[in-house]
Amino acid sequence: MLKNPCLREQNTDKSETHHSEDEGHSSERLPMRSNDESINAKDETTDAQSDWGRRLPENVLMHIFSLVCSETGCIPFLVRASKVCHLWNRVASINSLWHNVDLSGNRLKKAYKNDTHIRRLFSNKLTHVRHLDIGDWKLVNVTDVLAAICESCQRLESLSLSGWTRLSPANLAYVATNLPNLSRVDLSRTVSDGKVVPAQSYTSVLQLMTHRLTHLVLSNNTMCGLSQIIIALSVLSPGFPDLEELNIAAFTLFDESCSKPIVDDNSIERILKTSTKLKLLDVRGQNSVSDAGLVRIPAWNVERLFLAGCCISRKNVSGLELIMQKWNHSLVEVDLSWVHINESLDSGLIALAECGEKSQLQILNLCGSSASLHAVKAVVLKCPLLNSLNLSSCRALSRGMKRRYTGGEISELRSKLKNREQSADMPITPEERTISFVS
Known part of the structure; x- marks a missing residue:
């Protein structure tokens, strides 16, 4: 391009x-x-x-x-x-x-x-580039291309290698060594060169980037030896104090050598043990990440949280309420789609709305979930900045209400809920869930 x-x-x-x-x-x-x-x-x-x-x-x-x-x-x-x-x-x-x-x-x-x-392109035009996306390049000469980039782009801060094939730990180590300002790395959908490399090979990469890594994306990854990267991140690294985003979403993120998912509570806790600046956490599809692991994360101002398909969305636990209570003052976007644990989900949504007028919530995805009308009403009425709400396929809601709301549609929904509550002079009861919200 x-x-x-x-x-x-x-x-x-x-x-x-x-x-x-x-x-x-x-x-x-x-x-x-x-x-x-x-x-x-x-x-x-x-x-x-x-x-x-x-x-x-x-x-x-x-x-x-x-x-x-x-x-x-x-x-x-x-x-x-x-x-x-x-x-x-x-x-x-x-x-x-x-x-x-x-x-x-x-x-x-x-x-x-x-x-x-x-080499000619980067040396002539991109010597000042700070953010570079070269995702989905199909290359044979991976080492040569990365060498050309490292030679010319010394100011590079963000690099996306999403969708690359034949990417080896040696390539990652070379990039980390030769790009001193690199702090954001996207390795989503990457596939390695097929060689199984000991976890120690990643140690140098982690040591070089420990105090400057702010964004790390490993989602939808089939890289050979990815489990070794996770082990190195969680065990060999002293932590990432400046990390702001961790994206490990994948519904099929399993290590091929064993049936155990490669990301669990222990891994999350060790990776994020010093990450007090964390703003985004995406653990969708990680069915061994539980509420207990997330509650122990040291960051207190997470803004974007994606939990669809993880363990929290499948077990009836009270931890979701604790998670929402911890971050309800800072959360801007929350994904709880396809969560089918009624009591826990409703408690979590009510806790999310407890911040009231101080709530920063703008986007809430409840698609396919079992959220009740009572819990949805609490969020809609108490979160004034909400501008996107997805209620598609929510089985506990009436047919006319099951859709996505944006902008003025949320204002209309808020008005209807408020008027209904005032006319009844009491909260909406479970029997009133059949009310149609078709405009």
């Missing part, structure tokens, strides 16, 4: 180099995928081009571009902006603007995912 701001159109066969007079402005042209826009170094101005675009001071235009890139990423904005006129092309080619780049999938032609072209 990355398009050098001076890339030729797709039908251009020759690879030319345009030398800009501005220092640090590289303009190498590489053919890209046809579904992406590419750069034409020629002036694209027309009679319809207004003067304000061409007369803006370069520093002002660069500031505007920087704001847009921070909000939406560099691609495809800088690619399109560079086609407007010479001025915009020159500004869009400034390396310091290219700090958030998404090259995932097939956005860069397969023929250019080799050592020579990758």
Whole structure:
């Protein structure tokens, strides 16, 4: 997807180099995928081009571009902006603007995912990149490509290798060693090179990133030896005090060598033993993660919690209520979909609503759950910031109420529940659950 701001159109066969007079402005042209826009170094101005675009001071235009890139990423904005006129092309080619780049999938032609072209691309354009997504690249030369990235992208803070194959512990160690600012790593849906590597091989990686890792994604992972990574994370590491996100969601995340799930309460507790800054925890599908393990997490301000399919959603325990009481003041998003433990779920929802007007809750997913109308009402009436509520397939609710509510629909639902409660001068009883909420 990355398009050098001076890339030729797709039908251009020759690879030319345009030398800009501005220092640090590289303009190498590489053919890209046809579904992406590419750069034409020629002036694209027309009679319809207004003067304000061409007369803006370069520093002002660069500031505007920087704001847009921070909000939406560099691609495809800088690619399109560079086609407007010479001025915009020159500004869009400034390396310091290219700090958030998404090259995932097939956005860069397969023929250019080799050592020579990758080195040229990164050294000419992406020396200032801080966030890089190269997920779903199908490579044979994994080591060469990672070496090219490490050589040119010393400012890199976030790297997504989601969906990579042939990724080995040695590759991870190399990346951790040669990217000193790397703190966010996405290894979801990765598959290793098939070699079984002792857990000790991961020790150096963990030691290097212990005090700078803030985001770790291992969801939906079939990497050979993943259990060894978990063991290394939970046993060999002294902890991750700056960790803000841990995503280990997977409904089939099992070690092939044994029938025991590779993530359990002990692993969670050891990984997060010093993670007081944790903001996001996703343990969906981890059926050995219980309420007892989550309650012991040292973080007190978790904002996003995803529990669908884990042990908590399958056993009738009181721990869900304790979890919600611990974090009800900070939770912004909660996923309790397909939880079928009536009493525990209702107690948890009521505890979630106990924070009242101070509640930060905005998104609640109860799809397929057994939540009662009484518990849902407590959340809707007491959580003023709620703007997304999924009640699809909730078996304890009336048919007209089983859907997703957003924005103004929640306000209407809140009004109906409040009016019904006031007219009856008492809480809604179980017998009144058949009331239709069809608009």
